[in-house]
Amino acid sequence: MKIDQSQISSTRFMYTIAFFLQSSALLTAFLSSITEHDSWIPVLIGGVLCIPLILVYRSLMVNFPENTLLGMLDTVYGPVVGKILGVGYVWFFLTLSALNLTDLGDFTKITVLTETPSMILAIFCVLVVVWAVRHGVKVVTRYSALFTITEFFIVFISTLLLFDKIDLKNFLPMFQLEPIKYIHSTHIIATIPIGELVVLLMLTPSVKLSRKTATKCWFLGVGMGMITLLVVLMRDIAVLGNTMRMFALPGLVTMRLIHLGESLSRVEILFAVALMMLLFFKVAVLCYVSTIAIAQMFKTKKYKNLALIVGIFVVYYGTILYPNNVEHVVISQEMMPFFWGIFEIVIPILTLVIAKIRKLPKKQPEKQKQKQEVQHAWDGS
Amino acid sequence: MGWILTGFALIAVIDLVPLILQRRGRAIAAFLTVFVIALTIAVLPALGVQIPPVLTFFDKLFKSIGLSY
Helix, strand or coil, X not given: CCCCCCXXXXXXXXXXXXXXXXXXXXXXXXXXXXXXXXXXXXHHHHHHHCHHHHHHHHHHHHHCCCCCHHHHHHHHHCHHHHHHHHHHHHHHHHHHHHHHHXXXXXXXHHHCCCCCCHHHHHHHHHHXXXXXXXXXXXXXXXXXXXXXXXXXXXXXXXXXXCHHHCCHHHHCCCCCCCHHHHHHHHHHHHHHHHHHHHHHHHHHHHECCCHHHHHHHHHHHHHHHHHHHHHHHHHHHHHHHHHXXXXXXXXXXXXXXXXXXXXXXXXXXXXXXXXXXXXXHHHHHHHHHHHHHHHHHXXXXXXXHHHHHHHHHHXXXXXXXXXXXXXXXXXXXXXHHHHHHHHHHHHHHHHHHHHHHCCCCCCHHHHHHHHHHHHHHHHHC | CHHXXXXXXXXXXXHHHHHHHCCCHHHHHHHHHHHHHHHHXXXXXXXXXXXXXXXXXXXXXXXXCCCCC
């Protein structure tokens, strides 16, 4: 069922993947408190280990080009189990939207608008998001390339400006922590930024991809995103060393250290603005996906009328997710990798395996072609 | 409280009324489902009723079955 009729190019989809990962640069603190100065290692390992997962997402997209993720579940598991899993995914999308919106509100409050309540920031952000969602996937993803490149540029410039503060000894000693800590961090990387890409399977009918283009888009997009994350993390470790684990936003602290004489300081605002931009777009994509998913569950194409109420729901839902920020970090580090793994790793892999066993999707066009040929033969006779 | 109810009434006027006029049954059902849940989550804390944090519940659940670091 195609709810939004608009289409996006494969290039735009690739940049959407990239910015989706880049926006997780805010969450490097999740890793730094576990693997400290070795946090770049799990990012590298996680990136390599997730190649099969990316192939699963790509294969689902290529095999079910006309279906969203919920459609794929319906086709593979049947209407009853498919709907039950669909409800789970709707909840997952809404929860991700609420978590990212809360992160955006809190981050904006800490860095730029310190006097403004987070709720007001979230509501204004959601109003813009709703406007974009109402205009379809084309508008939601329009500036993905621009913001991905801007983030690249900011990361590159900031690394150059911090060159005199980089101390490579901060990476030493390597591999001195317990193995479980590396496993833990790799699990976080696999589920929190990379696994979240499963939401992009909801965009499948809006992107026309051949097998070759799909592989290119997924791997280039993930590559760009992971390189940004890795560079940000390595820059922060090289500058802050082991003190990194003391900060909730190490990237912001690193950028605060940039001083070029008297003229150029307070550059952290660049990092703040870039991250707000990326998080805003992540929230926009997540709200779009949530709205489309709800519309699909109810089999309606009037998704535009649902956008505003979904947005407002996400704002209020964010207030009841966790009691405080400390618990948010603890839950995200300890429980989330297992919980999110169900939606991001287990179900997609199972879906692809069952689809292969059941030889799904059935090739409808060929059947129709045969029927048409038979019809023509009858007409001819 | 007044602001919350006014806001929700405004949303209903903007999005629900056109759906009712067009007699879109499924879309109305979808809208009302989200609307009722959102209104409940918004109004309860304003009335002093505390809603237990959703992720804390799952955290306890997963820890109880040993799936946690």
